Amino acid sequence: MATSRNKSVLSTLEFTIRPIKKHTDPILQRRGKLVSRLNIQLEMAKCLIENEVFTAYKEQWVTDQETGIKDKVKIPKRIRSWFYSISDIYYFDLKYGSKPLEASKGKATVVVGEKRRLTSVIQSLIGAVEAGELDTQLATIKRVGKK
Incomplete structure (x- = not known):
């Protein structure tokens, strides 16, 4: 119980209206997801080039079961790789x-060429995504379960 000499506990706290959480831009979320997936593909490509096992x-x-x-x-x-080889030519x-994700109408596959070029191609794609060059394609993607 508060007396005139003692302050109440609630009066020592600062109250405000609940702040509204700002929604992040869905394009930025999709960019982040795509970059993280491309980084995984980059690690897979590095392991392929160095003849190591990627896990x-x-x-x-x-x-x-006992406890x-x-x-x-x-x-x-x-994780499935996004790159493959046909007649010693690699594609991504x-x-x-x-x-x-089509970079231009009907074209979603990058011709890499030699295996050693995989990492540089993936790094170029990461740079393009971070620069926003694929934002129009990312904007057309619908959320799962939405029509």
């Missing part, structure tokens, strides 16, 4: 999710 991990909750305690563990994650499919 990505995801965290998953697993329940111990019943849940624990987070890292398990290997299957630019994708957003599982859909091809």
Whole structure:
């Protein structure tokens, strides 16, 4: 109980109206997602060039059968490469999710050439995405479950 000598606890706090959370631009979100996926492809390409095995991990909750305690563990994650070789010429499919992302009408595949050029092509694509060169294509993408 507050007395005239003592301040109440609530009077020592500063109250305000709840601030409105600003929504981030969906294009910026899509750019970030595409850049992160391209970085994974870049790591895969580096491993291919250096003849190493690429393994990505995801965290998953697993329940111990004996104790019943849940624990987070890292398990290997299957990631498909966006690059492939036909007759010793490498190609790179630019994708957003599982859909091809066309840089120009009907063209979503980059001709890479030699295997060693994969990293430079992917880095160029990352630069193009960060510069906003694919914003019109990213704007046409619909959210999953929306029509």
